[in-house]
Amino acid sequence: MAAPAAGPGCWSENILDYFLRTHQIATEDGAEISWYHGANRRAQTEAALRSAAHMVEADVLLPSAGAGAVPSQPVMAHPPETHSDNTLQAWLAALLPSTKGIKLDFKSLAAVPPAMALLDTVRGRLQRPVWLNADILPGPSGSSNVVDAKPFIDTVTSFFPAVTLSLGWTTGWHPEKANEGYSWEMVREMESICSGLSQPVTFPVRAVLVRQSCPQLLWLLKRSDRYSLTVWTAKDDSCSTEDLLYIRDCFDKKKVFYDILEPQNREFKQAIGITANL
Structure with a gap:
């Protein structure tokens, strides 16, 4: 028997609405949501499950040939690593008994179809936020390969028409020089891709590049x-609490989420009076 479909709009529900409705946060503020980043290997996944994080982020790719890899079996790894002790299938099985939302970050288009097929087998048991991420455009000082936007979006939405998309830019950052932010050309190109979509879209932006990009990103958020x-x-980013507070003051608190590493996360949340969930 086929698994029941996820509830209407389940994966498109705003995560603030979800975590408020399930009494896991107290206010409609994106800074209330806590994240566990890079939960790829089994030990990291277990740590994420023990943590108080609301959302668990991990990276999906197809392993390179050799070393006993099964080419069609997506694994949880972030380049330059291309192998892992954790498959996507095992990762999903570990997350299912929890109430945590998930964000899957795709580093290549090849991993997307087999990953969607695996997600499809558990969709009826994932009544929680699910975000699917890829960097689809080159961004400030970005040198990594992008994931081709149209086939990524088409493949994901052919399986899950209501899923929340996380669509970003490749980026770089150099501490020894002035770094340009997200340009008008970059945000307009992103808007041209997303304007015809019906799904919720979150744009992952690198904190050290946001302060100099506020006009462009404010414009983008106002499009929809x-x-x-x-x-x-x-x-290794040099992102100060002051920079994060500046970002918080510029944008609607309901429209910005913070996937911030330690110690910046703790310092930022202390500054705004939110207890950091670790």
Whole structure:
């Protein structure tokens, strides 16, 4: 018997609405949502499940040939790593008994169809936020390969028409020089891709590049009430609490989520009076 479909709009529900409705947060504020980032290997996945995080983020790719890899079996790894002790199938099985939302980040188009097929087998048991992410456009100092936008979106939505899409830009950051932010050309190109969609879209943006990009990103958010931002930090980014507070003051608190690494996450939440969930 086929698994029952996820509830109407389940994966398109705003995560603030979901976590408020399930009494996991107290206010309609994106900073209330806590994240566990990079839960790829089994030990990291187990740590994420033990944590108080509301959302668990992990990376999906197809392993390179050799080392006993099964080419069609998606695994949880972030380049330059291409192998893992955790498959997507095992990762989903581990997450299912929890109440945590999930965000899957795709590093290549090849991993998307087999991953969607695996997600399809558990959709009836994932009555919670599900976000599917890919970097589909080159961004500030971005050097990584992009995931081709149209086939990514078409494949994902052919399986899950109401899923929340997380569509971003490749980025780089250089501490020794001034870094340009997201340009008008970049945000307009993203809007041209997303304007014809019906799904909610969140735009992952690198925290160290947001302050100099506020006019462009404010413009983008105003194009649709389906849009939001997810502000993230990389391991070696020099992102101050002051920068994060500036971002918070510029945008609607209901439209910005913060996937921030420690210690910035704790310092930021202390500054705004929110207890950091770890």
